[in-house]
Amino acid sequence: MSQKTRTIKTIRIDVDKCNGCRACELICSAFHAVPRYSSNNPERARIRVLYDPLRDIYVPVYAGAYAAAECAGRDRYTIDGKEYAECAFCRASCSSRDIFKEPDSGLPLKCDMCEADPPLAEPMCVQWCLAEALTYEERQEEGAAEPALGEIEIGLEALAARHGWQKLVDTVARLAQKDGTPMDAAKP
Amino acid sequence: MxxxxxxxxxxxxxxxxxxxxxxxxxxxxxxxxxxxxxxxxxxxxxxxxxxxxxxxxxxxxxxxxxxxxxxxxxxxxxxxxxxxxxxxxxxxxxxxxxxxxxxxxxxxxxxxxxxxxxxxxxxxxxxxxxxxxxxxxxxxxxxxxxxxxxxxxxxxxxxxxxxxxxxxxxxxxxxxxxxxxxxxxxxxxxxxxxxxxxxxxxxxGTRDVHIARPDIFLELVSEVLQYIEVRRNHPIPGVMPILAGLGSPQEMVVHDEKWHTENFSWGNSRHRRKDFWTEEIEKKWTATLESMRTRLISCHNCPMKCAATISVPGQPTYMMKCFSKLTYTMAAMSDLEFGLRIAQLATEHGVDAFSAPQVMAFALELYEAGILTDQDFPGMPADNEGRFYWLLDRIVRREGIGDVLANGTHWAAREIGRGAEEYAHNNIKKHEQLPLKLGMLNPIYFLMYSTGEKINITQIEGNFPQAPFATREEREAFARDWIHVPDERFKQWFVDWELRGERSIPHYPPVDATCEIVNWQEQMHYIDDSIGMCAGLSSFPLKPPYHIHNLPTLISAGAGFDLDEAGLTQIARRNRTLVRAVNIRRGLRREDEKPPADHWRKRFPELETRLLDEYYRYKGWNADGIPTEESLRELSLDDVADDFLQRGILTAGGEARGEATSAQPPAPGE
Incomplete structure (x- = not known):
């Protein structure tokens, strides 16, 4: 397989610089409101600052992939004399905790780096962090080139992920017959 | 919606x-x-x-x-x-x-x-x-x-x-x-x-707060954020460090306390220590703060770091901001480490860091003067710091003399008697003030101290410099990008304001200008207090990001009703007048509106009378400080006007019948 250079968008998080103002949460929720900036609710943010001022704990965490099941991660870390739950650093929207979920529907939230058209120079949380705890970085990474997928393929993959390939194939066959065009007849 | x-x-x-x-x-x-x-x-x-x-x-x-x-x-x-x-x-x-x-x-x-x-x-x-x-x-x-x-x-x-x-x-x-x-x-x-x-x-809470005109709102707020960043790298020249930047005074950041320790009074707001700040003390206090300050922290959605987490060895961690850093230190004639130690206890007990240290210093002055005696302080330690810990504990438990002191210096002095009133010398409207004792009367501060109903100077002063800059060139440079003024004439008053000579305090700024300067500063605080804005980004510092020219847009874009500068100014006046009306109905009158007698060494009774007369008139209040019927009705406060007429606080001709309802202290044990 051929090698390809990809641009990886990342955010460097310096917990030592965090001043705990939570502007990142607020502006994230505003950016993702529809229409944009029309409402504010940190509970809808795709970034959360885990904070405990009296223990000097400040951890901004971004929402990552949805995890259908809980993991076994209940370990505890001690760093510089401060104790953190393993969950503190986890990006998953999962069933064992109440963060990274839409407060109304419970649907998982995920950071999209403020994807927009035209694109932003930096995600909003980074722009609003004057404490410089959050810094945007793009870096190039070598990786196996993946073939570009067409629109139908992307849709089918999503459906297959949800229902399984067998069910998907069966359904397509059934619908095609209903349409009066037997599957076999469509073959060249 | x-x-x-x-x-x-x-x-x-x-x-x-x-x-x-x-x-x-x-x-x-x-x-x-x-x-x-x-x-x-x-x-x-x-x-x-x-x-x-x-x-x-x-x-x-x-x-x-x-x-x-x-x-x-x-x-x-x-x-x-x-x-x-x-x-x-x-x-x-x-x-x-x-x-x-x-x-x-x-x-x-x-x-x-x-x-x-x-x-x-x-x-x-x-x-x-x-x-x-x-x-x-x-x-x-x-x-x-x-x-x-x-x-x-x-x-x-x-x-x-x-x-x-x-x-x-x-x-x-x-x-x-x-x-x-x-x-x-x-x-x-x-x-x-x-x-x-x-x-x-x-x-x-996990609900939404909506914005009426999101695009306009965000554009303005983004400009504010950019301006804060620019100001961080461009402090205002010619003023002391804590006034050069934004935010509330950056007490958790600065180590140089020469200005506070040598210009504010120590003890019971009594002693100036003009040569206090030495290299040795600076070194010691810097080491104290550096070793106990864990992190600089902020309020919600603000990049300014005005507070800090403080960890004093052997005591629980707490958080502190602003001038509470020095109030206990200076009242007890002690050092910064003591101040940070006792402030932890005081924060847990929940006492005001302006009043509490002064009340304790007041008690010790009465003891030195023989007005209070050993019988009032059974078991009190001999050292000053130990005495402060002892007194704080008695006060918050209301035990013994603590029960008397817990009412503050004004009421405590009345209850103690025997000349104790002379020692409760730093109050306005019965409330302890910042420990400041100065030389020459400043007409702007005279009016702010006298008439402020927030009863705390830092919450009234702000956008106009506290003192003139030394040279005309510096003043002109300051005025050049001073877009915050409501009108160009404010710039002229500042440019013409001299440290000495004809155009200096107490007779300059002239009375009419003083009224406008005081009114502007107060108005900005009243706007902040209605929208929930931190004074540290708006009404308190010089050249803040929020001002009378951008706040109307911010408010209308946020709340969805049209508002211009005149409209916002009118709302600020209405709120200001209503607070006054609430207090007038409880008995506040002109006679209550005075700074501590010893606040300035040089006083000018005739000028002070004229200042108060003119300012009341400017505000739409009568000679006793009561809002007139006309000004109340103009502010759509008709129900207040009717109430004043009915109670006889105002008569149809606008004359006052000063009826005070607040003269008596509450019954003990009530």
Whole structure:
């Protein structure tokens, strides 16, 4: 397989610089409101600052992939004399905790780096962090080139992920017959 | 659809245990905006002047400012209003932190408490679920400790908690309400909370706050953020470091305390120590702060780092901001380490860091003068620092002499007698002030001190420089990009203002200019207090990001009604006049409006009279400081005008019949 250079968008998080103002949460929720900036609710943010001022704990965490099941991660870390739950650093929207979920529907939230058209120079949380705890970085990474997928393929993959390939194939066959065009007849 | 505000209040009757969610009238928002303005309206409407501060009929209101919870940078204030046991007037102390935004996200603009619970309770607000919960297990706990315990028992690490300590429970007249890194300290509102037997209010919210015109709003707020960043690298030249930047005075950052320690008074606001600040002290104090300050921290949605987490060896961690850094140190004639140590205890007990140290220094002065004797201080240690710890403990428990001192210097002096009144020398309207004693009368400060009803100079002063710059060139340079002034003539007054000679204090700025300068500074604070904006980004520093020219757009884009500079100025006047009206009805009159007699060495009685006369006239008040019928009606405060006429406070011709209702102290043990 051929090698390809990809641009990886990342955010460097310096917990030592965090001043705990939570502007990142607020502006994230505003950016993702529809229409944009029309409402504010940190509970809808795709970034959360885990904070405990009296223990000097400040951890901004971004929402990552949805995890259908809980993991076994209940370990505890001690760093510089401060104790953190393993969950503190986890990006998953999962069933064992109440963060990274839409407060109304419970649907998982995920950071999209403020994807927009035209694109932003930096995600909003980074722009609003004057404490410089959050810094945007793009870096190039070598990786196996993946073939570009067409629109139908992307849709089918999503459906297959949800229902399984067998069910998907069966359904397509059934619908095609209903349409009066037997599957076999469509073959060249 | 309501914008910026939620449109709901939470009404809590602690006597009956009744809780109601009440829709509010949007017309009130257009008249008063929110925060202080609507709090004052509620107190005017619902608390008659004869109501005692410590009575179930007194209200305690926690109001969020209109724009709190929006992306407006630094807009996070809780305005707590009630009637003060100490001044007997309206108290409206304000706290930053995270409590007000959380309240907005829970779906409420304010919490209005009345009645008195049978036993100690706390209130738990979680969106639509609101409970009055037993707080017997929290009795006697510190304010910071209480917040931690409540978060643990609710299993809500994100709940924001405003709590009182022992001082509030025991109704100390200068008890504060503490909220992590912030507190509402002035006027003894923590005592009213204690009288209502309310230990704390915990809140957690996960709802939306809407913006009417999001594009305009975001554009303006982004400019504000950029300006803050520019100002960080461009401090204002020619002023002392704490006035050169934005935010509240950066006491947690700076090590150079020459200005405070040599210009403010030590002890019972008594001694200037002009050569105090030596290299040796600077080294020692720097080491103290560096070793105990864990992190610089902020309020909700603000890049300024005005507070710090402080960890004193052997004591629990706490959070501190601003000038509480030095008030205990200077009152006890001690050092910074002592100040940071005792402030931890004082924060847990929940006392005002301006009043409490002065009350203790006052007690020790009375002891030195023989007015109080060994019998009043049984078992008190011999060293000054030990005495402060001993006194703080007696005061918050109201034990022995502590029970007398817990009423503040004004009432304590009256009760002690034997000439003690002479020692309660630093009060305005019965409330302890910053320990400042200066030489020449400053006409601007004379008016602010005299007429301010916030009763705290840092919450009245601000956008106009405190003193002229040395040269005309410097003043012209300052005025060049001074876009914040309401009118160009303010620049001229400043450029012409000299350190010495004809155009210097006390006779310059001239009386009419002084009135306008004072009015402008006060107006900006009244706007901030209604929208919930931190004064540190608006009315307090020189050349702030928010000012009279961009605030109308911010408010209208946020709340969705049209507002221009004239309209906003009118609302600020209305709110200012209403606060005055509330206090006038409780007996405030011209005779109460005076700075401490020894605030300046050089006084000018004729000029002072003229200043007050002119300023009252400028404000639309009569010679006794009472808003005239005409000005009340012009501000759509017709009900206030009618009430004043009915009570005989005003007569149809506008003459005053000064009737005071606040002369008597509350009965002991009431």
């Amino acid at each position: 309501r914008y910026a505000e939620t449109g709901f209040d939470l009404e809590v009757d602690l006597t009956r245990g009744n809780i109601e969610r009440v829709a509010t009238d949007p017309r009130l928002t257009r008249l008063h905006l929110g925060g202080l303005g609507i709090n004052a309206r509620i107190l005017w409407d619902r608390v008659p002047p004869e109501v005692e501060p410590f009575s179930p009929e007194n209200l305690l209101i926690f109001g969020a400012g209109l724009l709190v919870g929006t992306p407006a940078v630094g807009c996070n204030r809780t305005i707590v209003s009630t009637f003060s046991p100490q001044t007997r007037l309206m108290a409206y102390s304000i706290m930053g932190g995270f409590w007000a935004p959380e309240l907005k996200y829970a779906g409420y603009d304010r919490v209005i408490l009345r009645g008195r619970a049978a036993e100690l309770v706390y209130l738990w607000i979680h969106n639509d679920r609101v409970e009055i919960r037993d707080a017997a297990h929290l009795q006697g706990k510190g304010a910071v400790e209480t917040a931690e315990l409540i978060r643990q028992e609710l299993r809500e690490p994100k709940a924001q908690v405003a709590a009182i300590g022992l001082a509030g429970e025991n109704r100390v007249y200068f008890a504060s309400i503490e909220q992590g890194r912030s507190s509402a300290s002035r006027g003894g509102i923590g005592a009213v909370m204690g009288d209502k037997r309310l230990k704390a209010i915990a809140v957690r």
